[in-house]
Amino acid sequence: MSITRIPNWAKSAKNQDISLLFSDSFKFKSEQKPILFIGGVHGDEPEGVRLAEELILHLENSTQKYAPWVLIPCLNPDGYKAKQRTNGNGVDLNRNYPSKNWSKEFSKDRYYPGPRPGSEPEIQALIQFIKEEQPRLIVHFHSWEPCIVYAGEPGKVDAKRLSDCSGYELKDDIGYPTPGSLSAFGWKDLKIPVICIEEQEGEKLDTIWSHFAKGLEEILLDESLRK
Numbered sequence: 001m002s003i004t005r006i007p008n009w010a011k012s013a014k015n016q017d018i019s020l021l022f023s024d025s026f027k028f029k030s031e032q033k034p035i036l037f038i039g040g041v042h043g044d045e046p047e048g049v050r051l052a053e054e055l056i057l058h059l060e061n062s063t064q065k066y067a068p069w070v071l072i073p074c075l076n077p078d079g080y081k082a083k084q085r086t087n088g089n090g091v092d093l094n095r096n097y098p099s100k101n102w103s104k105e106f107s108k109d110r111y112y113p114g115p116r117p118g119s120e121p122e123i124q125a126l127i128q129f130i131k132e133e134q135p136r137l138i139v140h141f142h143s144w145e146p147c148i149v150y151a152g153e154p155g156k157v158d159a160k161r162l163s164d165c166s167g168y169e170l171k172d173d174i175g176y177p178t179p180g181s182l183s184a185f186g187w188k189d190l191k192i193p194v195i196c197i198e199e200q201e202g203e204k205l206d207t208i209w210s211h212f213a214k215g216l217e218e219i220l221l222d223e224s225l226r227k
């Protein structure tokens with residue numbers, strides 16, 4: 001399938017390019033809402049970037065007809081380059097969303113939520129995109145302890161697909177507070193279901209695609225997502 005890539009869709013805190021890719025079936029400001037995939041939110045989780053890259057390769061070589069999708073392979077190029085969780089300003093991007101529950105409190109530096117909600121350029125670009133395009137589902141790729149966490153009942157069917165193919169536990173809560181996270185902003189505030197894939201931290205990068213290929217393919221082939 002033909003894929004369009006915008007290499008300089010947004011800039012990071014340290015002025016690095018952030019790219020955005022989309023399928024030929026995706027049109028900006030269309031009634032047909034896309035699925036949004038995001039990798040590399042946390043720079044020290046290369047598993048998520050690898051999963052995004054493998055998904056692009058798979059889609060490029062496939063002749064299937066998929067639901068419209070948009071993919072940001074690495075939201076945090078500063079952190080990815082420095083092998084650190086936070087962005088170039090030392091902010092945990094998954095605590096910086098301007099959700100109603102955003103909090104300036106944090107326990108460790110690696111969870112620093114920023115000086116104010118939505119302060120970071122990576123998050124500003126993403127929330128503008130989300131508000132304009134209203135994705136029908138958001139899936140972001142992380143690594144920690146293996147599990148699939150969904151926020152919002154409408155995302156449960158797709159989360160279960162990812163749980164079934166990987167064997168990773170399906171959860172509706174990660175088990176600790178995440179104020180200012182994508183789940184809080186996407187589901188609690190905007191009613192867009194959000195799925196968080198947590199790969200096993202330190203997993204061999206070559207094996208990651210095989211854990212989620214079937215579930216991601218099923219999500220993208222789902223007829224109901226093309227209406």
Ligand SMILES: [Zn+2]
Nearest residue numbers: 042045142143
């Ligand atoms: Zn993460």
